[in-house]
Amino acid sequence: MKPTAMAKADFVTSVVLVAFSIAYIVESYRMPRLEAQNINPWSAPGVVPGFLGLILFVLGLVLLVRSMAKGGHRLGWTAATVRENVAQAGIKRLLITALLCLVYAGFMMGNMPYWLATFLFVSAFTGVFEWNPEASRKRRMLGIAIAVTLGAATAAVVSITFEYGFLVTLP
Amino acid sequence: MDNLVHLYSAINHFLTFESIAAIFLSTALGVVVGALPGLTATMGLALMTTLTFKMDHDVALLILVCTYVGAIYGGSRTAILINIPGTPANAATTLDGFPLAQQGRAGRAMGVATTGSVLGTIIGLVIMALLTPELADYALEFQSFEFFWLAIFGVVISGQLTAIEDPIKGWIAGFFGLAVAMVGQEGIHATPRFTYDFTEMLGGFALIPAMVGAFGLSEVLSSMKGERMKVIKMTGDRVLPSFNDVFQYWRTIIRSGIIGTGIGIAPGVGEDIGAWVSYAAARRASKEKELFGKGSVEGLMAAETGNNAAVPGAIIPVLTLGIPGSAPAAVLLAAMFIHGVRPGPMIMYEFPDFVFETVAMVFFATLAIGVYGITLTRPLLKILSIPRERLMPVVFVLCAIGSYALAQRMFDVYVMIGFGVLGFILREMKYPMAPLVLGIVLGDLLDKNLRRGLVLTDGDPTPFLMRPISAMLWVVTLLIVLFSIEPVRRRASTFVASLKPGRKKS
Numbered sequence: 001m002k003p004t005a006m007a008k009a010d011f012v013t014s015v016v017l018v019a020f021s022i023a024y025i026v027e028s029y030r031m032p033r034l035e036a037q038n039i040n041p042w043s044a045p046g047v048v049p050g051f052l053g054l055i056l057f058v059l060g061l062v063l064l065v066r067s068m069a070k071g072g073h074r075l076g077w078t079a080a081t082v083r084e085n086v087a088q089a090g091i092k093r094l095l096i097t098a099l100l101c102l103v104y105a106g107f108m109m110g111n112m113p114y115w116l117a118t119f120l121f122v123s124a125f126t127g128v129f130e131w132n133p134e135a136s137r138k139r140r141m142l143g144i145a146i147a148v149t150l151g152a153a154t155a156a157v158v159s160i161t162f163e164y165g166f167l168v169t170l171p
Numbered sequence: 172m173d174n175l176v177h178l179y180s181a182i183n184h185f186l187t188f189e190s191i192a193a194i195f196l197s198t199a200l201g202v203v204v205g206a207l208p209g210l211t212a213t214m215g216l217a218l219m220t221t222l223t224f225k226m227d228h229d230v231a232l233l234i235l236v237c238t239y240v241g242a243i244y245g246g247s248r249t250a251i252l253i254n255i256p257g258t259p260a261n262a263a264t265t266l267d268g269f270p271l272a273q274q275g276r277a278g279r280a281m282g283v284a285t286t287g288s289v290l291g292t293i294i295g296l297v298i299m300a301l302l303t304p305e306l307a308d309y310a311l312e313f314q315s316f317e318f319f320w321l322a323i324f325g326v327v328i329s330g331q332l333t334a335i336e337d338p339i340k341g342w343i344a345g346f347f348g349l350a351v352a353m354v355g356q357e358g359i360h361a362t363p364r365f366t367y368d369f370t371e372m373l374g375g376f377a378l379i380p381a382m383v384g385a386f387g388l389s390e391v392l393s394s395m396k397g398e399r400m401k402v403i404k405m406t407g408d409r410v411l412p413s414f415n416d417v418f419q420y421w422r423t424i425i426r427s428g429i430i431g432t433g434i435g436i437a438p439g440v441g442e443d444i445g446a447w448v449s450y451a452a453a454r455r456a457s458k459e460k461e462l463f464g465k466g467s468v469e470g471l472m473a474a475e476t477g478n479n480a481a482v483p484g485a486i487i488p489v490l491t492l493g494i495p496g497s498a499p500a501a502v503l504l505a506a507m508f509i510h511g512v513r514p515g516p517m518i519m520y521e522f523p524d525f526v527f528e529t530v531a532m533v534f535f536a537t538l539a540i541g542v543y544g545i546t547l548t549r550p551l552l553k554i555l556s557i558p559r560e561r562l563m564p565v566v567f568v569l570c571a572i573g574s575y576a577l578a579q580r581m582f583d584v585y586v587m588i589g590f591g592v593l594g595f596i597l598r599e600m601k602y603p604m605a606p607l608v609l610g611i612v613l614g615d616l617l618d619k620n621l622r623r624g625l626v627l628t629d630g631d632p633t634p635f636l637m638r639p640i641s642a643m644l645w646v647v648t649l650l651i652v653l654f655s656i657e658p659v660r661r662r663a664s665t666f667v668a669s670l671k672p673g674r675k676k677s
Binding site for chain 2: 006009010013017024027031032034037039040042043044045046047048049051052053055056059060062063066090091093094096097098100101102104105106109110114118121122125126129130146150154158162166167168169170171
């Protein structure tokens, strides 16, 4: 029987979850017991995290066993399958979106004027996704003009609204 | 009688120009958010919370309630016209709404959706007005033991109903949410947990940035990964709601309204399940079962009544127990805390007017969706045609600045990104988001009450198991878990069947 993609995904998730829950339990055990303060041991900070870690461990284990019963551990990942997946149009769009969003919110915001970061992000996002190399030059120029206008309008409206309307000190 | 006076004064309270403008603008915004695939009610509410945090509490919460009701209704437009539910709550609407549109009756379908949504909200509203004060009174009997089980029950039932095909994923999401809520200074001895000397983490992960990420960024990613929307076509038939539909399907409307409200009350379950359960019940009881899925007006009515009735239903436990009935209601709960309202068992003593003000808010939102059902159809089609390549970057800009604006720190932006990426991965692997959010909300409740209960009894679990409400909660929780295990369910049905008279025992 060939394992389904979901069985493989469940196998990977369950391994991560079991590892996470073990780490969570260990960290809970290592939490201060506050004996010096003479507290009731049942109110120690690690009690509830330990309890939750245990439940997550059991659930992870059930998922692990179930996914292995469905053959999920036979991942069959090769360089070729990874390349094939990444080449899909949807995955390409997803990776570009994730990259643009991470660069904007993770690096540009806070490291350059907010309006400039927002203008560059919105213009680049729209420009990249609406770019069609097969379209006529006039159409391509129109696309760029729309992206730049949208970027400028968003940067202006959002900056002014938050800075002067909600009195937020922009990053 | 007292309650009627409170309700009357609450309605009067909002009869000002400012409030009426807020009602119509925010409901319209909610309808647009709900109608645009990729923008959900939860995301709309989370973003609106960041945009209204400087306003007076009654206007801010009025805007949020109207956005909520509007979004759940607005999702029906997309479900009918392009077969894509605008919000998850409208998934059941596509089953009959889209076939009706294909038959050239899109206008009729939208009229039915409006009728169902308005009447569903009204039924939920009436139940909310009657039940909330009673439930708040009852909740006063809850002690640590009951609150502990309520948190566990909430996560389990939410996980079960939002991941019916694979409940273990719902439970994992819920308990993971509880685990996430443990980060930060704990509430009894103020000891930092899982903070690793990061000062920003002492306060834990703020709910609104986490939800903006889980429902905003992850929606942006999902939307850009998927295929483009098809071009929308609209026929010229009338969109006016018809009284005939109400008379013909009054039983379905009342049944779906009650079911939807009941499902809404269950912690973290929400509008989508309200619609599905109402739809299934309508199909079972219908005289025209064969039409379901092929353009049944009754099916559409049931789905839209059920999902909108779940909105007031989901607000009931927010007010009385401080536990959200759905993901958008979790945002509403967080917004209430931001604005200094403390929902919970004491609400009828601390903020008695607020309960009826909330009922009035839902009432005005219902009026507004009734108006928009007739007037907003064609302008909405123009908005729906905005390409995602232009809409999504603007949405993400709002996600980022909205997360930042609440506490004006970049840490919340990073929290938003983290939860966005995590939410996207979990969704792709079919883990529901509602139990995760519920877990984050209930973490503090569970933590304090388990430890307080254990301290009170010095570790003796008897009161956790034997007090009447506690016993009911843990027995139901256990049954839910047991019955989701296939062999147990099979054996139980065989056993029940063998008990029926006239059947031989095997």
